[in-house]
Amino acid sequence: xxxxxxxxxxxxxxxxxxxxxxxxxxxxxxxxxxxxxxxxxxxxxxxxxxxxxxxxxxxxxxxxxxxxxxxxxxxxxxxxxxxxxxxxxxxxxxxxxxxxxxxxxxxxxxxxxxxxxxxxxxxxxxxxxxxxxxxxxxxxxxxxxxxxxxxxxxxxxxxxxxxxxxxxxxxxxxxxxxxxxxxxxxxxxxxxxxxxxxxxxxxxxxxxxxxxxxxxxxxxxxxxxxx
Ligand SMILES: Cc1ncc(COP(=O)(O)O)c(C=O)c1O
Numbered sequence: 001x002x003x004x005x006x007x008x009x010x011x012x013x014x015x016x017x018x019x020x021x022x023x024x025x026x027x028x029x030x031x032x033x034x035x036x037x038x039x040x041x042x043x044x045x046x047x048x049x050x051x052x053x054x055x056x057x058x059x060x061x062x063x064x065x066x067x068x069x070x071x072x073x074x075x076x077x078x079x080x081x082x083x084x085x086x087x088x089x090x091x092x093x094x095x096x097x098x099x100x101x102x103x104x105x106x107x108x109x110x111x112x113x114x115x116x117x118x119x120x121x122x123x124x125x126x127x128x129x130x131x132x133x134x135x136x137x138x139x140x141x142x143x144x145x146x147x148x149x150x151x152x153x154x155x156x157x158x159x160x161x162x163x164x165x166x167x168x169x170x171x172x173x174x175x176x177x178x179x180x181x182x183x184x185x186x187x188x189x190x191x192x193x194x195x196x197x198x199x200x201x202x203x204x205x206x207x208x209x210x211x212x213x214x215x216x217x218x219x220x221x222x223x224x225x226x227x
Pocket of ligand 1: 019044046047067068078
């Protein structure tokens with residue numbers, strides 16, 4: 001870390017946990033290193049959600065969310081949230097937002113505010129299922145990653161820093177992309193999209209990002225040509 005962040009850098013911007021490998025970085029340690037180097041620590045807390053991990057309490061300067069994920073939770077709107085001190089939000093970010101206009105519509109902001117009322121319930125329900133799924137898959141011999149698993153290489157840090165293991169389970173199928181596409185095509189309840197942590201329990205896609213109009217063509221399957 002010290003070698004990576006000489007003083008000319010203004011910010012360190014990790015995703016914690018990372019997508020999709022679920023690597024966890026010690027926020028307190030990285031905040032200290034960043035501050036020593038005169039940089040700010042900006043944490044993408046999307047995978048943990050505000051329910052499981054509180055980077056501002058651990059020394060981060062800024063926390064950001066894709067509210068499209070857990071916070072909306074129902075695939076209704078895109079949105080983003082930036083949390084920081086009043087000085088950063090009002091003095092630094094405020095003029096940028098005012099001049100460039102990336103603001104939510106009042107209706108979308110209302111949707112996201114309503115969603116916060118059920119966020120904790122939804123995240124905990126998703127964590128219950130993720131714990132269960134990860135345990136069942138690793139018992140079945142599938143190469144599986146989830147912070148709740150005893151063999152997770154950063155289990156200690158995960159327990160210290162996060163309330164629970166999170167809502168995403170990552171696994172590798174031995175048959176590579178072919179088997180991954182067969183698996184995706186066989187799903188009947190889970191929907192396929194490039195979102196996560198919403199009600200349809202979406203699996204991320206190996207390879208290029210999906211576009212729904214391809215998927216809606218009759219007979220189209222994952223792994224088939226796009227023409
Ligand atoms: C960890 C993480 N952060 C940020 C994003 C960006 O989300 P959005 O496209 O809604 O801004 C994603 C998208 O998958 C993500 O997985």
